[in-house]
Amino acid sequence: MKTTSIMRIGALLGAASLALTACGGSDSGSGDDDGPITIGVSLPLTGDFAEPGKGVQRGYEAWAADVNDAGGLLGRKVELKILDDQSNADRVVADYESLIAQDEVDLVFGPFSTRLVVPSARVADEYGMLFVEPAGAAPEVFEQGFGNLFYAAPAVANDHYNYLAEWIEALPADQRPKTAAYAAMDDPFAMGTAYGLKEKMEAAGIETVVDEKYPPNTTDFSSIAAKIEASNADMIVGGTQYQDAVNLIVALQQLDYQPKLAAFSTAPTNPEFPEAIGDKTEGILSPTGYTEQADVPTNKEFVESYTERNGNPPGEDEANAYTTGQVVAAAVEAVGCAEQGECQQKLIDWLHENEVDTVVGPLSWDADGRPQGAHMIQQWVGGEIKIVLPEDVKEADIIYPKPAW
């Protein structure tokens, strides 16, 4: 009996001291204006999206380091508070709730992937926070009526292939592909890219002969490949992430299917891609929102400082994350505040009315946060991935029809 009461008192004391330190912590975090600007982020650092999630983390950290080296934002240092949501939509909601309500961060940045962006944007919306995100490109992100959301990349998923669609439509009738096969992961972003092109191809009279949708956990693509091979479609379009594209391409090669045109989203721009496919990459097309060579303001500095810190140049995930930082920073500098409350609405209003220069080019948004650009089209040419469309920035001529793989 005695021991339990002593323990109870001990526990009470412990709890009280914890509460005290917690109070002390939050006081110094949000109260005064001279302290650092804290930015809350939840990222999938483990689980299904761990790889791109870590890319986004590197991008955010590169941005914060660059900003702090240059003296900070509004003369204050920036400080990132990054939580791991384990690629889980419930966790991401809880994370942003606690970042905004408990930690009282001054600003938030978005997580990775549409599936996590939508629930977290809703939380930010409820608190009236500006929500700039690096990775939710699918149509439904912009159909939720969020007034606070901005996608920090050149184009939404459905517009990724716009330049390629225009190019195909402009081909002489006898050279144009007549049939097309589509295979898309059951994922808002991946389907968006493939079906954006599919709509335009069908309007141009190119018949859809295969339309396969597969769940994200699919690892065996031989049956899908068999269907595509049996249809003998002139072109194959993959709405893909990474492993699905690689497995599908190898499965198609194993069946000796030789299309005139092959386009896959995301995977071909991944540095691992040539290691996985070997010397059979020639002619594979992919849309991309970023290349390190892009000649736009701030990109050169970004590539240099990033490469110096990390030992390798940034990829698209890193660039989009960095862009997110640039977009928010531009608004903060222009409006002159960075805290919760009225300031957030001012930041949102400013971004709706202005264009921001970023490492992926100048960005502006419509009322739902859709960026108003299109993606460049890259192609594997002579063992390297090069921009082939649009004409004015191309590094190589597009190869068509695609050589055998």
Added chain:
Amino acid sequence: MDGSLLFQSLVLGILLGGLYALLAAGLTLYFGIMRVVMIAHSAFLILAAYLAWWFHRETGIDPLLSLFVTVPLFFAVGVLMQRLLVARLRPVTLTMMSVLLTFAIALTIEGLLGFVFSGTQRRIQLGYSGESIEVFGAHVAVVKLITFGLAAASLAALYVIMKYTKFGQSLRATIQHKEAAQLVGIKTDRVAGYGFGLGLATAAIGGTALSLDATIYPSLHWHWIGPLMAIIVVGGLGSIPGAAIAAMVLGIGQSLLQIPMGTTWAQTIFYVALFATLMLRPQGFFGGRLAQRF
């Protein structure tokens, strides 16, 4: 429906079924010997695939040769795991606690793989990755043929061991009736340890086979364990021939069903079969008198 597509899908289904059969054989073995539900089986599978990939990257030698290291290694790990961890669980709650234990092992392996090799998705690039042989109009990929060959050879070896060696007889006796086996002088503890090692050795072979024709990443094992668990229940828990037959039937079924139903619905065949088995024939469709006792 196109006849050649049907034939091609049938061929692909048989090749897939072979791999499933090998992987499920190990899983059902653990259950037969020790009533252990081995969630970590597919994690070891991915571990073996990573070792094959790493071996190939470091040496440039064909990843199949990594088998000479991984098979004995996994056998030893299996024996140690059984003796040091599984055998210490209380017999009364063994089956349930083994789920918890092996789940923890699976998470540990996944975490270590991510830590050591990062989450980057890897694939072994071989000169013959995209090659295929044409058989009556169907393309048979060389890597899939090798995988199937490995699976068939390992299953045959497993059958010979179980049927014709003294160890195999002790193992089967342990599976059938542990107390009776002890009465006739079989050291069931030691036999169970070796049996566990044998199961893990099949994971080494399966993982190496998998690495030839798959893109691997640390969390991939979760995609494998579900179908494999379904297979061993349909086949009758503890029955290796049952697991092999169920794997073949479900593998071919999945491949053929993809033509009319698409990938998403074709995947459900494993679970539909699982429900059907539990409702109609809970002891499994092939062999498996053992499961009746649960």
